[in-house]
Amino acid sequence: MPEDADASDGAKPLAYTTYYARLGQRLINALQAPTGEGNLYEVDMRLRPSGNAGPIASSLDGFLKYHEDQAWTWERMALTRARAVAGDTGFGREVDAAVKRILTKPRDPEQLLLDVDDMRIRIEKAHPKPVAWDAKHRRGGLVDLEFVAQYLQLRVGPEDASVLAPPTAAAFRKLVAAHRLDPEVGAELIDGLHFWHQIQGVQRVAMGKESGAGADLLARTLVRATGTKDPEKAQRRLNEMAARGLALYERLVARPAAALRLARPDHQPTETKIP
Numbered sequence: 001m002p003e004d005a006d007a008s009d010g011a012k013p014l015a016y017t018t019y020y021a022r023l024g025q026r027l028i029n030a031l032q033a034p035t036g037e038g039n040l041y042e043v044d045m046r047l048r049p050s051g052n053a054g055p056i057a058s059s060l061d062g063f064l065k066y067h068e069d070q071a072w073t074w075e076r077m078a079l080t081r082a083r084a085v086a087g088d089t090g091f092g093r094e095v096d097a098a099v100k101r102i103l104t105k106p107r108d109p110e111q112l113l114l115d116v117d118d119m120r121i122r123i124e125k126a127h128p129k130p131v132a133w134d135a136k137h138r139r140g141g142l143v144d145l146e147f148v149a150q151y152l153q154l155r156v157g158p159e160d161a162s163v164l165a166p167p168t169a170a171a172f173r174k175l176v177a178a179h180r181l182d183p184e185v186g187a188e189l190i191d192g193l194h195f196w197h198q199i200q201g202v203q204r205v206a207m208g209k210e211s212g213a214g215a216d217l218l219a220r221t222l223v224r225a226t227g228t229k230d231p232e233k234a235q236r237r238l239n240e241m242a243a244r245g246l247a248l249y250e251r252l253v254a255r256p257a258a259a260l261r262l263a264r265p266d267h268q269p270t271e272t273k274i275p
Contacts, residue, residue, distance in 0.1 A: 020057035028056070047078050060091075060098055067102045073115035077150040079103060083166045106158045110260055116151045117257035118269040120144070120249075132238055133222060135200040140245030142196045145189055148252050149175075156180045169193055185248065192245045198225045199238075 014022070031041045048054045049066040058066070067076065082099045084092030120143065127137040136142045149171045156163045156175065163178050165171040172189050175181035181189075202225045223234040261267055 017055070017057075021055060024056035047075070049075075060094060064098055064102070068105070071102075073112060073154075074119050076102065076154060077116065077119075077147070080150045080153045080164065080171070081166045081168075100161060100164060103154065103164055104157045104161050107154065109155050110264075112151065112154055113253065113257050114260060114264075114267060114269075116147055116154075117253050120147055120253070122269070132235065133199060133203065135196040135203070138242055140192070140242035140247075140249070142193070142200065144245050144249035145193050145196070148189060148249055151253055152181065185252075188244060189248055192241055192248070195226075195241050196245075201225075 028043050028045070031043050033040045045056065046052060048056070049058060049063065049071070067079070071079075079099060079102060084095040086092075123137070123143060124139070127134075130137040130139075130141075132138070134141065146168050149168045152175055153163055153165075153171055156178070160178050160180070163171065163174045163180060165174050169190050172181065172186045172193070176183050176186035199222065202221055206221065219231070220229075223229060223231050226234040226237040228234050228237065
């Protein structure tokens with residue numbers, strides 16, 4: 001819509017905010033359309049600016065202003081995954097440039113470290129006993145690995161924008177290429193990421209977002225997803241990969257954050273809702 005427009009130019013003009021809110025809701029409804037195999041996609045709108053209370057659609061200027069003045073660290077962590085996926089090509093480039101501008105804005109590296117680890121601690125408290133097959137929330141699983149990538153991108157991005165990449169594995173590769181991550185550590189992080197995505201992929205195809213081994217057939221399929229046919233070996237493999245992932249998170253985020261808390265005894269975790 002032209003910058004000087006106040007309303008749409010159709011037979012029944014609408015204020016542009018109303019127009020895009022309705023258009024956005026129609027798009028969401030289309031993406032979530034029920035099919036014979038279930039809903040097409042699940043659209044989570046909680047990560048939009050201002051959360052559930054925020055507008056469905058935002059102008060690019062409003063988006064920039066929100067992230068420059070109000071956004072929480074976890075929202076900028078989520079923004080490391082953002083990219084334009086549809087619409088006008090020129091506007092898509094503007095959106096990608098705006099995201100890059102936000103992610104490369106200088107920030108306090110110590111506060112960033114504390115914010116990232118504080119959020120991980122809050123998520124762990126919200127999911128205190130994940131089952132062994134919970135690829136996302138189990139310590140050493142996807143949340144830990146993705147938090148490492150997001151933290152490093154936000155920390156390094158203001159100095160070297162080449163490390164920014166929405167796919168987590170690509171971000172690790174770019175961090176290695178920029179000499180910001182040890183190659184062996186990067187390879188281990190990518191290996192863990194692929195392992196847990198394999199487990200998660202089997203679960204989601206078979207049973208949506210529910211965790212756990214479930215029926216016998218699914219249990220056997222999940223066992224094979226670990227690279228073996230032996231349930232005991234599969235459990236050992238799960239435990240080994242979780243231990244490796246957790247050790248990497250602790251090395252790169254948790255232990256440095258713990259040392260910083262000792263040096264800053266007045267630090268209080270930011271009160272944010274877990275997305």
